[in-house]
Amino acid sequence: MLRFLLTRIGLVIPTFLGIILLTFVLIRLVPGDPVEVRVGERGISPERHAQLLHDMGLDRPLYVQFFDYVGGVLQGDLGTSVVTQRPVMDEFLTLFPATLELAVFAMLFAVLIGLPAGVLAAVKRGSIYDHAVMGTSLTGYSMPIFWWGLLLILLFSVTLDWTPVAKRLSDDYFVDEVTGFMLIDTLLSDEPGSFLNALHHLVLPTIVLGTVPLAVIARMTRSAMLEVLGEDYIRTARAKGLSSLRVVAIHALRNALVPVVTVIGLQVGTLMGGAILTESVFSWPGIGKWLVESIARRDYPALQGGVLVIAALVMTINLVVDLLYGLLNPRIRHRR
């Protein structure tokens, strides 16, 4: 087990260093003067230009700059935003709860619907229900989610007037930011009705962001269940006279869950990509919207830091999933 753990972690470290290198190179590929790119100031005197170049350490050899950057990153220093002049890490941490809250809800939505739908489709293989689930999930998988968001706004907000169009909370409420998670903050505040209002704002973005993971989970659950249901031990369980429900829910699902959990873990990257679009459509003040705006404002340090942290996050989660998988499945653990 220790050997397995160490090899997996050993594989991640060079990749992480590679990502740091990638973001380091990325910002240097931006055409134009490095001082303008980093500071956003234009038309400054040559003396000031040289001074800034020196202050930022850009006049030193590249490899020194790189090690300096790695050192900074390892201490949580991602540079300073050109636009707000605040540390990129602070900006990220301020906005991250909004994205995390949305992502958690989207994932819950996807798992709570996708898992049972996939199980039922496998159990009733070949039925109308199976075809409906597979058809719907392929459609969900093919969905341009930015359009899906607009369509839901058109139906539920514009036509039916059921849900709000944008943001996390109506302007009528004033809620202090304590945790950054709107549902918790509204509960802590003494504004009556603000919790429900925040929940209301979550509905459409949750559906939009959860659609693709939902489709993937339903498809994966179905195929994993079909595989397991054909095994001998399932026949044995049925022959013993166990109820169908017990065979499916306890004997089969448990083993089918292993690949499904992996897929759920891999959806985190999809969620981060989807958050860019979902947050843009719903003006959701999270990381995704921030990244798009950073690009529009040519705030390259913010983009650089954002890409780095998200990649690190995705990698960490993939590593955890990988380790869990090894923990659950001895065949993986002992394979060289």
Add this chain to the structure above:
Amino acid sequence: MTDITIPSAAEPVSRPISPSREVWLSLKANKGAMAGLTVIVLLILAAVFADLVAPFSYSAVFKECVTKACPPIWQEGSDSRFILGADSVGRDLLSRLIYGARYSLFIGTIVVTISLAAGILFGLLSGFFRGVVDILVMRAMDIILSVPSLLLALAIVAILGSGLLNAMIAVAITYIPHYARLARAAVLTELPKDYVTASRVAGAGTLRLMLSTVLPNCLAPLIVQATLSFSTAILDAAALGFLGYGAQAPTPEWGTMLADARTLIRSMPWVVTFPGLAILITVLAFNLLGDGLRDALDPKLKR
């Protein structure tokens, strides 16, 4: 005495079905795949003959639809010339959608070609040379994979600058690892086989071994992946267009059309509905075909 019939040499012996015909037969039996293929053929025809099929030019402006909105023909106040209505600038929506098919198919083709070629190259290098080359290439692929593809594509476009060409390059880069990994895995299973050894013993050089001995036997998973990523390429490029970093404004690219239409969701909902529907149908068609191809080419994966 029992009669023993001996098949005479003249009797026709059923010839084995050729592999490509087998794939086609299996594909033909798959309703979803055939539906997808039909849509794709129609799209290709629409794209090729857009000048003949489209009622108007994609840039033709009709002033009467600027002052007063022209909805689709089944709604009140419509103009019978514009079946799906006109956009806010007074251009026929149906014509723009038909011309838009050109862009989507073009995007898919270019992205898949670039990423497939680069992926095969990296996969072959990795699989054939192993050692340091393998480690370097595969770690580089891991790095690309750890950044969500849309985010990486956005970051690349932020550096290269907005535009259709750069968007296609950016999206293509994010797909390379998938092909590289598939190609490498296929190469590794093919290399120890006897026919490769035979070819090697017969004196084939590395390049010949790579391209004409091993590669053709590695194509099946790559073809499936190519079809499936054709659809994601269309989706991702449209997403970039929607965010404002793909094809630029007057271009009738579907994602870009949606970006322009966002603010009109209340007043002109049809401008939002149809381009997205076009994207969905196209992507769905390619996914259906891709699923069917996977089943046809790889019976092991059939469920």
